[in-house]
Amino acid sequence: MEKQPRDFNTISPSARALLLMKGLTDIPFAREAARLMMAPEPYVPDYNTKEPWFWARLVHFENRYHSIDQLLQGITHQHILELSSGFSFRGLAAVQQQALHYIDTDLPDLIATKQRFLHDLQQHLPPAKGQLETLPLNALDEQQFTAVTGRFAEGPLTIVNEGLLMYLDQQEKSVLCSLIRKTLETRGGYWITADIYIKRDRESEQAAGTEDQLSSFFAQHRINDNMFNSFDDAAAFFREAGFEIDKEAEPDYTRLTAFNHLLKNADSAMLERMRHRGKIHATWRLRLR
Template sequence: MLRDYSTISPSARALLLMKGITDIPYAREAAELMMRPEPYEPDYDNKDARLWARILHFEARYFSINEMLEDIDAHNILELSSGFSFRGLEMTTVKNHLHYIDTDLPNIIESKKEIIEDLVDDVRKHSKLELLPLNVLDDHQFSKVVKHFEKGPIAIVNEGLLMYLETKEKEKLCEIIHHILRKRGGYWITADIYFKKDLSKTLKRKDALGEFTEAHRIDEKKFDDEQTARYFFDRMGFVIDKVNEIDYKELSAYPYFVENLTPDQVEEFRKIGKIRETWRLKVK
């Protein structure tokens, strides 16, 4: 029987449908499931460079976390607020001796479990994938989830979380993660080091995702600049272990982005500069 995924929020659907155009593992298959019974037909002929810039942005954000995980040999990975990203499924189908816990709010986790069942893939024999509900600001619930891991260091990862949090909420999350990493060891990899920029001419579009961004005042909750972000995490007891430098030219959306840029847009993007970074943090 075909499942009905129509109840998934418009913003989550819009993000997944964009990711389905890229090489992000399982994004295309999940987008096809979410669109049923209508066909999922990505428009590779779209000439809107702003759309391709946005797609490239999300593709880079996803793979930047993967690159940060590659050189720390993590066996316990906890992903926060993962939405309809399938990194846990991707990694446990190719790696042995990996315990991956994928978390988000309960309604998202339930929908995601159904999608993963429909994707029909098995984890490796000695690996384990769990999908658990988690409010990241609930320290008791957070600790219960962490206890699912065996002894050893933990890699905590997230993309698309910090920009939804007010400063006090960011501080609360930092305190929880700091406490866990101090006890267990490991790293926090966050792709959410966003800087305040005027993106009205480059990335903003009038669609479900744009409306969601405005409704949640995401631009207001970004860090003022890189120096402000560094000071914040230093104050919360973290040091930067590594800053990711991803090669955009290696990403699948890059040729479509470059091909559709106008000369004016080239100058606009150059003026804006870097809008986001991925940092690997550890406790001081």
């Protein structure tokens, strides 16, 4: 039986939830966008939350954002394509600082909202040094993918994504890898993905007290099932798809705004439990083999 296409627009509520969390950090434009999201109700960041697992989760997402910026450093390419960007405004921040052509993409419903946010945010900014486009894209649609990448001038391309692969099953991941490989074979460049996640024991997550609306959403979309069995398994998957690891981001938790709140609200036993979980995430810069 032919596999029916999925409605990926159902993913968008997670992007909204993450934005409201990230408004507590110094991620560029996150707080301003959270205010726009909540309007006309006020957005008041709650730094008095005592739940350590909330702060642990926020540390993770804040670190994941900055890990991509870390791996972008040293790349002189003037073309960047971001897939499934959600309510991240990395592209807006980038073109304020550099003469880049940055194309920011996600599903149509989310992009329509994001474009309204961008209009408001840009009213308070000086003229950009680079060019930002914000376009709808189903990253698994070859025709759409080719049309978007064709908007760049000749030259190497850096493709980035944060929060996409865990929504895709093995076949869908392979489709995405094929599209990115074909693009980089033609143009040259890198793929930076912050989506190297290792499967977790759901029972242990529940026992840790991390069940909330976002966790329920992840369960609904079988996020854990779509993660890799191990980092070796992930490396083998990408190697078979034609990629190799060029560099891995190194976390620096001390520069994260959420980290001190985690330390303040977690006792020594809780911190030890968190350490005991071990490494479950990585951000990789990939190149063609």
